[in-house]
Amino acid sequence: MFTKLRIGITAKLFAAIFSTCLLVVATMHLGVRLSFEHGFIDYIKKGNEQRLVMLSDALSDQYEQHGNWDFLRHNNKLVFQILHSLEQNPDASTHLPPHGWRTPFWVIDQQYHVMIGPRGPIPPEGTRRNITTSDGHIVGWVIGSPPERLTRSADINFEQQQKRTSWIIVGLTMLLAALVTWLMSRGLLAPVKRLVEGTHRLAAGDFSSRVQASSRDELGRLGQDFNRLAGTLEKNESMRRAFMADISHELRTPLAILRGELEAIQDSVRQLTPASIVSLQGEVATLTKLVDDVHQLSLSDEGALAYRKCKTDLVPLLEVVASNFTSRFSAHGLTLTLRLPEQAPLFGDPDRLMQLMTNLIENSLRYTDAGGGLTISVSSQPGQRTVQFEDTPPGITDEQRQQIFARFYRAESSRNRASGGSGLGLAICQNIVEAHDGSIMADHADAGGVKITVHLPYHDN
Structure with a gap:
């Protein structure tokens, strides 16, 4: 049986980046090769055209001196002497490519008889330049074969050398691309590997x-x-x-x-x-x-918990809850004081807000020493209502203040469960306040006890 090969993300990323580099390098190499080959041919063609013009002008002068073409017929040596002299003493404004002609050429008279050139047929698509006398008569032509391909061994060797060099450059470039791609893929995927390992440990229960x-x-x-x-x-x-x-x-x-x-x-x-x-x-x-x-x-x-929020008022809610505790506070020798404005409208769940107030007042009743009391005040600031519950000693330490809303926490561990409750009341209060997008915090009261402050958001609209 064959096992299915699993390719990791590192190999996939390496393959993606390296294949992109291969495609870019191959495209660039092909483009450079085509540009070089066509450019080199055009370079030779331009040089030949310049030589055709110069040769036709030189032959025109020679024709006027001799009056006919008898001096030139089958005299290849004379033509190459003329070309050599042109290359040795070119016109200052004319820059010829070196090494002379790369393609065959012909010199024919006005009767289309070949005077100089190979025995093969004259190509009809070759470059033709007129040999014209000073009075404007055409007495012959110089025809050059189009350089469709390289023919000289020096040019062929140069082209082959360029090909070898370009392939060497391609090979070195691909090795460099592979090295850079490997390093890049490892560097990019290092955080991913750490996340994978961390996720495996987390899934195994290692939090x-x-x-x-x-x-x-x-x-x-x-x-x-x-x-x-x-x-x-x-x-x-x-x-x-x-x-x-x-x-x-x-x-x-x-x-x-x-x-x-x-x-x-x-x-x-x-x-x-x-x-x-x-x-x-x-x-x-x-x-x-x-x-x-x-x-x-x-x-x-x-x-x-079902929250049925509506427009309500904190003042009557506090008054109702406080009235339920009046007799119990008196029985414990405590006072309950309300400092409320005429109204404090709020958008919230009246039942859950009353549960919040009940738990806070119950907490103060259980933990406040006889002879003290609890003061409840309501104030308004832009965008929020603030309710404060301040009681008298005993107070709490800074460490206890940080833990007072924790579950099953009691500020005084010596209290028994009958008087201290379950220790979940303040935790429930915190959840109710957060459900109303508010905040609750504990601090030291000026009277020596605990001050619980509840901030509830309020918008006039």
Whole structure:
């Protein structure tokens, strides 16, 4: 069986560039050869035409001196002496090519009798120059054979030498083109090979894979995008593992409590009383809240939460949410203060915005010491609405401020889960704000607590 030959991209690129070089060099060589051959023939033809004119003028002078052609008939030596003298003492304005005639010529009289020339027939397409006396009578002609091809051995040798030289140049050019093409193909495809190797490692689960992306061209930008993709995948994988660890940790505690309570009742260590039932219901409520928060977070991560945006107003929304917390704040010895304008129109989902405010107020209620309070204010800037939640101590450190919106993070690890919640509320808040194209950040409050600032875009139209 024959194995199908697989040609790599390096070989394909080399073949494409090298074949293009071959085509260019071959075309140039053919063009130069044709130009040389035709140019050399034209060069010889022009020289012969100049000699025909000069010879006809010289023979005209000789004819007037002798009165007839008897001095010339079959006197080849005289003709070549005349040509030699013309080449030795040419007219200053006439530049003849060297080495004399390249083609046969004939001298005929007015009766068309051949006086000088080969025995062969006179070509009808040959170049003809009149031999004219001073009174204008034509007494003969000088006819030159058209130089369709080279006949002299010196010219043929020169042409062959030029051909050999041109082929040597072509060979050296192709070797140079092959070397340059090979180096170019390797250099151009080096980033592609790095991307291929990086992609293979990434597909195998090695999310730490990175490629060198130092160039500023399209391949460089592709390498940068690959590194960003690998970084995102690595971060998501780390978050997934941390999320699963946190979920198992959060579920383990209430389940252990439930199991211990039920085993104690089953072994008659504890009696099934209304108090024990309330305790069990409390752990079930903790589990239910955790599952609900995880579900809400997963929906908001996927963008699956239903957002029905419309023209709404932040002021009445805050007033409704704050009224639901008034009694609870009083029971904890806390104050809830609203600093709201008359109206703060906004385009958004009223239900999700109320969920956002509820989570932020709930977070402040859980973590603010008794005797303090929470102040909510709304302000407007060009193109956005700003909502601030400022509470009193305890505050957070700079390190905690960077992690406060992380999943399952609690600013005070000593708090139990009953008071501290699932640690997913602020993560859900961040997703809701980003779904409204806004931003949320945490900072130190002037009163010593935490200041949560929410920026929501708003356009008058």
